[in-house]
Amino acid sequence: MSEPAAGPVRLWDAPTRIFHWSLVVLILVSWLTAGKQMDVHRLSGYAVLGLVVFRLWWGVAGGSTARFASFLKGPKTTLAYVRGLGARTSSDIAGHNPMGAWSVVLMILVLAVQVTLGLFAVDIDGIESGPLSDLVDFDTGRAMAEAHELSFRILQGLIVLHLAAIAYYRFWKNENLVAAMITGRRRFESAVVPLKSAPLWSLAVGVALAVAVAYAAAKGFRF
Numbered sequence: 595m596s597e598p599a600a601g602p603v604r605l606w607d608a609p610t611r612i613f614h615w616s617l618v619v620l621i622l623v624s625w626l627t628a629g630k631q632m633d634v635h636r637l638s639g640y641a642v643l644g645l646v647v648f649r650l651w652w653g654v655a656g657g658s659t660a661r662f663a664s665f666l667k668g669p670k671t672t673l674a675y676v677r678g679l680g681a682r683t684s685s686d687i688a689g690h691n692p693m694g695a696w697s698v699v700l701m702i703l704v705l706a707v708q709v710t711l712g713l714f715a716v717d718i719d720g721i722e723s724g725p726l727s728d729l730v731d732f733d734t735g736r737a738m739a740e741a742h743e744l745s746f747r748i749l750q751g752l753i754v755l756h757l758a759a760i761a762y763y764r765f766w767k768n769e770n771l772v773a774a775m776i777t778g779r780r781r782f783e784s785a786v787v788p789l790k791s792a793p794l795w796s797l798a799v800g801v802a803l804a805v806a807v808a809y810a811a812a813k814g815f816r817f
Contacts, residue, residue, distance in 0.1 A: 604789040605688060606778045607657035609648075609797055614775055617645055617705075621749070628746075632722045636712075636812075643709040644808030649702055651800040658790040659689035666699065667692040684769045688786040694759065701752050708745045713811060715739035725814035 620642050627635040653662040667675075672692040685691055690698055713724040716735030727735045763769040774780040778789075810817075 602779045602781050603688065603786055604778060605659060605774055605780045607660065607789055607791055608778065609652060609792075609800070610657060610660045611775055611778055613645055613649055613652070617642070620645070621753070625746075629717075636724075639709050639712050640808045640812045642705060643811055644804035646702060646705050646709065647807045648800045648804035651803055652792075655796045655800070656792045658787075660792075662699070665690040665692075665695040667695065672696065682766060682768075684767050684783070686782050686784045686786055688782070688788065697752065697756065697759075701749070701756070704745060704749050704752060708742065708749060709811075711738050711742040711745060715742045725812060728814075 620638050624635055624638040624642065627638065629635075652660050655661075658664055675692040679693075713726040714730050714735060715738045716723040716727045716732060717739060718736070720732060720735075723735060724738075727738075730738065760771050763771050769780075
């Protein structure tokens with residue numbers, strides 16, 4: 595078991611960081627290609643679906659700081675954390691703080707809804723459509739497309755809140771969350787338990803699941 599340590603501490607493993615920055619790129623690609631380059635847009639969506647599947651797996655069998663069980667807290671703990679946000683002192687939480695933890699879960703859920711709706715969506719002309727659109731009628735497919743767009747607006751709102759939180763922690767609490775997500779390390783003043791890495795077999799299973807689900811979705815789950 596990892597021993598508590600102060601100073602620069604291993605916080606995020608490579609799979610978690612790759613997931614994070616890949617998601618940033620893919621959301622941007624999906625946004626810029628929507629309604630324009632639909633072939634690229636669909637490929638990006640399948641990749642996002644794969645990332646969501648991987649993150650769900652990694653939240654159960656990944657590195658210690660990536661596991662949902664390690665960072666999801668109840669309402670009482672979360673509210674207590676929110677009440678202390680005004681303090682300028684940096685937090686000594688090795689991983690997601692209680693409020694950030696729930697924002698992570700919410701973003702994953704919105705992304706899951708977003709890509710699922712896209713699989714059934716049909717455009718106004720009925721030309722561009724998701725791989726599962728033939729399972730629903732035209733009106734339902736159009737409703738899915740509109741909900742797909744609405745869910746993206748919700749996702750954009752969550753991203754704005756995420757960026758605002760990063761700025762708040764950087765300039766008010768002097769915590770560089772971006773650097774930690776790049777290097778995987780963060781300096782702590784008090785002793786915290788560092789990251790405990792997951793075994794390679796767990797990473798291999800997560801990647802295999804992600805690729806399999808993304809490929810199956812691209813084929814309309816027909817083989």
